[in-house]
Amino acid sequence: MSSLLDAYAEVAGRDVVSHLQQLTSPLKGMKVVHVNSTRTGGGVAEILEKLVPLSAELGLDARWEVISGSDEFYQCTKAMHNALQGLAAPISRPLLDAYEETNRDNAEELRALLEEADFVFIHDPQPAPLLGLCSARRGRWVWRCHIDASRPYRPVWRYLREHVAAYDASVFSLPDFAQALPHPEYIIPPSIDPLSDKNIDLPQDEMEQVRQEFGLDPERPVVLQVSRFDRFKDPVGVIEAQRLARKFVPGLQLVLAGGSAADDPEGEAVLSEVRSAAGDDPDIKVLLLPPDAHRKINALQRTADIVIQKSIKEGFGLTVTEGLWKGKPVIGGDTGGIRLQVVNYHTGFLVRTPQGAALRIRYLLQSRDRMAQMGSKARQFVRENFLLTRHLREYLTLMVGLHYGARYRIELG
């Protein structure tokens, strides 16, 4: 077994890795290409960073390609992302033109690779038109939607549907996110990588160093939200929750740590709103971290008493998974994939308002034993259900399924 597979066997179990090896055997040597629009920042890039090398270790010819575009392209895809999450805002024709033109430009570079691939995974709306631009394709194409598209703004969805309907299959994180499409719609929740810098165990002194760097007082409790500065993550609501809870928990500290993603042009505006809401409060730290600050985020999550993800809309919420993996109870917005991970009184609490979040912060900080029990359950829950190995197993199953036809039972060997 290779050292990478050995390392995963150590964390996830030897039987899990052996399972992956057997599932890969009918696919050995096949060309698999993943395409998205950013190599750094955001959950998709983090998943692909390890999913692709691990696939290669198992014997697939796996590659990851990134498309790039103009500012107008990113404005358009951000608007598309918002519209899929329900924001009723039309996208202007010039922006859609930029979207199509960017895809045409990228198709020129990627066409040969994509047309000869056995499987192509197109992640999210950004590269979706590539299928229509690769007419000599010979493999199976899968559109992977990481977004909560359960109640999309219909005019934008109708436009995007034109680009994704011709795929051989699509993948959504939850059944509720799936839209009517004329092909099989697989349900695969995402995952975290237990061996990445963001999730690996850290030495105590490194955590202490990070605590000092950001001026956090170890004698007072810390609540933390890690996410992009995005209105759907409700960072201003988290500040309100901290202020409500602080009346009962004097000295409560809040950290809002956000990265910026290369494909998110709205981040700066939201960051400015958050800074304005935080004012000069010394117990609210608003941190803009670079996309490679994985170990710092890891340390902050381990240092925090409670992890919050008070999203109003959420595709899956990998920061929730990360918090649970570090043995922290999570207070999460009652939406999307957070519901799959946060179970009231077991792994954390689901909330709908800043008031609800404040109430749960107070409850948890008054019940330290309960917090420890919940944290222990949370880690085990992630180990069994949301590690990268489970994610890859489901992608491999999907590939075998598409390769051998859509029958209910496929018996190999």
Place this chain on the structure above:
Amino acid sequence: MSNNKYSPAEPFALKDCALIAIATGRKAVNLTELRDHIRDVNIDSIYHHFWGGLLGARFEEREFNNDIATWCRRQLREPALAEQLAVIDPVEHKDLEDLRRELLEIIDDRLDESETAHWLQASRPFEFIRTQLVIFDTGTRLARPEALAEVIPELSTGTIFYHFIDARRRIQGGLDDFSYWLTGFEKPYTALIRGLAGIDPFFSSLSQIREKMTKICLECRDRGEE
């Protein structure tokens, strides 16, 4: 229900499987819609909601043995109906169509007897899922039942699912593959078969089932009953 593919007393071929969920696009928010979808949905979806969930992500202990009963209790707040649906033993039915008919009869009875059952709205919809199962041969063969005590602790949860859960759909009488294999030997493995039959697959995770099977196999071996 089809017969199993291997004969008793022949080497036991250990298989493994992986299962993936596929959305059907069907959702029900009240009992009438639930009944209508159960009537028409792909039969694989009925399988998923009784069996497939055992191989998927699960946190809380199951209160009921199938997703439909759980939804009626938690989302529709119909506790009596949930209990009636939970009593259904899927292995007693000759095939999944027969199972579908029983589901429909119980729901129709409830709709006939209760006016309120018609207009109750669920807090979250029931989403019909179907599954695709990929089965592969591990290449491992067991010649004698005595090997089970050593092998079972090492089995993947996919193998446990295939031989201990999925088998009940394939073998007449709802037996698991191990028990079926054991019946083919001249030497009786009665205690082991009885022990395996005592594991209720609906209320344990697959890793818990593996632990219970291991314990039973070790006890039988140590008592010299294998």
